[in-house]
Amino acid sequence: xxxxxxxxxxxxxxxxxxxxxxxxxxxxxxxxxxxxxxxxxxxxxxxxxxxxxxxxxxxxxxxxxxxxxxxxxxxxxxxxxxxxxxxxxxxxxxxxxxxxxxxxxxxxxxxxxxxxxxxxxxxxxxxxxxxxxxxxxxxxxxxxxxxxxxxxxxxxxxxxxxxxxxxxxxxxxxxxxxxxxxxxxxxxxxxxxxxxxxxxxxxxxxxxxxxxxx
Amino acid sequence: xxxxxxxxxxxxxxxxxxxxxxxxxxxxxxxxxxxxxxxxxxxxxxxxxxxxxxxxxxxxxxxxxxxxxxxxxxxxxxxxxxxxxxxxxxxxxxxxxxxxxxxxxxxxxxxxxxxxxxxxxxxxxxxxxxxxxxxxxxxxxxxxxxxxxxxxxxxxxxxxxxxxxxxxxxxxxxxxxxxxxxxxxxxxxxxxxxxxxxxxxxxxxxxxxxxxxxxxxxxxxxxxxxxxxxxxxxxxxxxxxxxxxxxxxxxxxxxxxxxxxxxxxxxxxxxxxxxxxxxxxxxxxxxxxxxxxxxxxx
Numbered sequence: 001x002x003x004x005x006x007x008x009x010x011x012x013x014x015x016x017x018x019x020x021x022x023x024x025x026x027x028x029x030x031x032x033x034x035x036x037x038x039x040x041x042x043x044x045x046x047x048x049x050x051x052x053x054x055x056x057x058x059x060x061x062x063x064x065x066x067x068x069x070x071x072x073x074x075x076x077x078x079x080x081x082x083x084x085x086x087x088x089x090x091x092x093x094x095x096x097x098x099x100x101x102x103x104x105x106x107x108x109x110x111x112x113x114x115x116x117x118x119x120x121x122x123x124x125x126x127x128x129x130x131x132x133x134x135x136x137x138x139x140x141x142x143x144x145x146x147x148x149x150x151x152x153x154x155x156x157x158x159x160x161x162x163x164x165x166x167x168x169x170x171x172x173x174x175x176x177x178x179x180x181x182x183x184x185x186x187x188x189x190x191x192x193x194x195x196x197x198x199x200x201x202x203x204x205x206x207x208x209x210x211x212x213x214x
Numbered sequence: 215x216x217x218x219x220x221x222x223x224x225x226x227x228x229x230x231x232x233x234x235x236x237x238x239x240x241x242x243x244x245x246x247x248x249x250x251x252x253x254x255x256x257x258x259x260x261x262x263x264x265x266x267x268x269x270x271x272x273x274x275x276x277x278x279x280x281x282x283x284x285x286x287x288x289x290x291x292x293x294x295x296x297x298x299x300x301x302x303x304x305x306x307x308x309x310x311x312x313x314x315x316x317x318x319x320x321x322x323x324x325x326x327x328x329x330x331x332x333x334x335x336x337x338x339x340x341x342x343x344x345x346x347x348x349x350x351x352x353x354x355x356x357x358x359x360x361x362x363x364x365x366x367x368x369x370x371x372x373x374x375x376x377x378x379x380x381x382x383x384x385x386x387x388x389x390x391x392x393x394x395x396x397x398x399x400x401x402x403x404x405x406x407x408x409x410x411x412x413x414x415x416x417x418x419x420x421x422x423x424x425x426x427x428x429x430x431x432x433x434x435x436x437x438x439x440x441x442x443x444x445x446x447x448x449x450x451x452x453x454x455x456x457x458x459x460x461x462x463x464x465x466x467x468x469x470x471x472x473x474x475x476x477x478x479x480x481x482x483x484x485x486x487x488x489x490x491x492x493x494x495x496x497x498x499x500x501x502x503x504x505x506x507x508x509x510x511x512x
Contacts, residue, residue, distance in 0.1 A: 003383045010384040010509070017501050021494045097497045101504050108508050123512065 005045040009124045011038050012162070013104065016135040016155055020096040028151050029074045036066025039158055046125065046165055062161070070154065070187050077147060077191050091142040100135055107131035125162060133159030146197060150190040157186075220303035222463075227293045230467075231439035232256035234446065234474045238403075241478025256439060263432035271425065273332050281327020282426060282433040285320040289437050289444070292316035296444045297371045297451060299466035307368040310358050314351065317400070320437065321347055328422035335414040339421035342489070346406065346418070349496035350399045356503035357389045357396075361452075363510035374451040388506040390453050395499035397445040397477075399492075401438065404481040406492055446473045 015035040022028050040062035043055040091099070104127075111127035136159055139152025236253040243250020270279065295302055295309045295316075302309075325340040361373040364382055379386060399406040402419035414421050423434050450469035456462045487495060 006384045007387070010388065010505070013505065014388070014502065017505075018498065021498055093494050094497050097494065097501055101501045104501075104505060104508065108512065124509075 005042065006124055008038050008042050008045065009128045009162075012042075012158070013128045013131055016132050017097065017100050017104075019139065019151070019155065020100045020135060021093045023093065025078055025145070025147060026075060028148065029071050029078070032074075032151050032154050033067050033071035035155070035158055036070070037063055039161060040067060042162075043165060065184060066154070066158070070184075073187055073191055074147065074150065081147075089143050089148075091138075096138060096142060099138060103134045103138065104131045107134065125166060129159050129162030129166075131159075132156075132162060135159075146190065150187060153186060153190075216303055219300040223298050223300055223302065226298055227290070227440070227443070230470075231436065231443045232260055233439075234442050234470070235439050237471055237474040238478040238481065241475045242482050245479070245482035256435065260432045260436055263427075263435070264429050266428040268426075268428035268430055271331065274330050274425075278327050278330040278425075279430070281323045281330070282423075282430040282437070284323035285327075286433045286437040286440075288316045288320035288323065289440050292320070293440060293444055295370055296447055297374060298447050299456060299462040301371040301375075305369045305371040309369050310362075310373060313370060314354055314358070317441070318347075318351070320441070324422055324434075327426070331425040333425065335417075335421050336424060338415075339418055342418045343422065346399055346492055346496065349493055349500070350396045353392050353396045353496065353499040353503045356500060356507055357393055360385060360389055360503065360506040360510045363507065370448070374448050379455075382509065385506045385509040386453065388502045388509070390449065392499040392502035392506065393445075393449055393452065395495060395502075397442075397449060398480065399496060399499075400445060401442045401477075403477055405484055405487045405495070408486045442474070442477075443470065446470045449473060 012035055015031050015038070019028055019031045019035075022031060040059045043058045043062075044051060089096070107127045107130035110130055114126055133156055136152050136154070136156030139155060140149050141152075143149055143152065233253060233256070235256045236251070239255065240250050240253060292313050294304045295313050297305070321343065325343055328336040328340045358373065362368060364385065365372050365375060367373050367375065398404070402409055407418040407420075408416070409420060411417055411420065414424070419438070423431065426434060447466070447470060450456075450466055450473060454465060454469050456465055
């Protein structure tokens with residue numbers, strides 16, 4: 001069990017890293033979907049009490065929303081606006097990967113200074129959650145396509161979900177519902193926004209939005 | 215007993231390597247629906263080349279003739295350090311770094327000989343080889359650092375001394391994945407380089423050896439299969455716990471053969487990467503190894 005949780009966490013972090021170096025948009029969506037599934041499995045293994053109805057419910061919700069629904073919406077958006085890859089990110093792929101590596105180091109150092117609640121199976125939870133959040137943030141600020149920015153936001157939310165797992169025993173329902181609903185709304189809104197931007201400007205480059213148009 | 219083990223290791227290092235390209239070729243042929251060359255094809259090729267004479271251009275210097283010899287010599291010394299099914303008899307603390315440097319020396323000899331030939335294509339291949347290997351090396355060194363931290367040993371024998379899945383499974387997966395990418399890159403396999411290509415513009419490793427013929431080419435072919443065997447042995451020892459004695463040899467041989475087949479599957483199932491994408495994948499390998507170091511430090 002301990003090993004499984006560790007595998008899932010390492011896999012999550014590795015997917016975030018891979019995301020930083022992936023150019024193809026549908027590839028990025030696939031990676032985020034896979035990360036969603038990994039995170040869905042995590043509540044089943046992370047707590048010492050093992051399988052509970054609540055853990056199962058969170059897992060099902062995560063898998064359904066982040067593994068299935070959200071990627072479907074995003075893939076639909078990709079088909080609609082007909083884009084294949086991120087053209088010129090503000091920060092190149094190799095620099096982002098290296099920054100990702102640096103972020104991981106920082107997260108591990110930071111997590112060493114935070115107190116970890118008892119009852120958790122894996123001490124990796126905090127550093128992985130911090131690193132995932134920061135990498136999501138990096139994706140959001142360093143990419144130009146609105147779609148990649150949504151993906152960055154999703155990864156960021158995944159980090160928050162991991163952090164939420166820490167306290168999920170003491171704060172029933174509130175946190176999970178908040179996170180899941182949040183994401184759903186965000187993707188919904190962003191989907192509409194992408195459609196609009198693409199229709200108005202023939203492109204979803206956000207830096208073009210600084211120019212005025214009649 | 216020690217003498218016997220040394221003898222076994224030496225015999226395997228001398229005789230087994232050319233079998234690996236045969237396994238890879240057979241796997242690719244099966245995927246392509248062809249019969250493919252026999253498993254022992256590389257042995258025939260090497261024997262044929264050894265029997266031939268060599269032709270040297272008048273523009274080349276001694277470096278050109280020294281290249282293949284030096285490269286093979288460095289690889290064979292590296293082979294003496296690498297544990298196979300038995301521990302290596304000539305191991306000492308710190309030989310892991312010597313191993314990395316010997317591989318570097320072999321590469322340097324090949325590149326210097328390629329530059330000496332004076333062909334622009336070969337110079338291009340040497341430049342690419344240098345660029346990609348400089349990215350693969352940090353992954354190897356970081357993986358070694360993680361293994362040092364996890365096992366407390368400074369020799370390849372200790373570092374690759376049997377898998378400890380129960381203690382650090384996630385770390386092993388990261389190191390194994392990173393080292394597998396480095397294996398593909400170091401041995402010029404797809405997705406980093408295509409050993410079957412015959413277009414000078416797209417070759418990396420093969421283009422450097424275009425002007426070598428006869429025994430020199432035999433040395434190069436044998437050296438590259440030996441390098442593949444050394445890397446495979448390290449990966450097998452990292453991931454598979456080996457029982458002692460004859461059973462260990464059986465498991466080890468099976469593991470190395472399976473790894474060669476895995477390389478064949480990778481080659482059959484994906485195309486080579488664009489040149490500009492290669493560094494990204496290698497940096498990913500570096501990140502995996504760095505992450506393994508962090509897991510080991512925790």
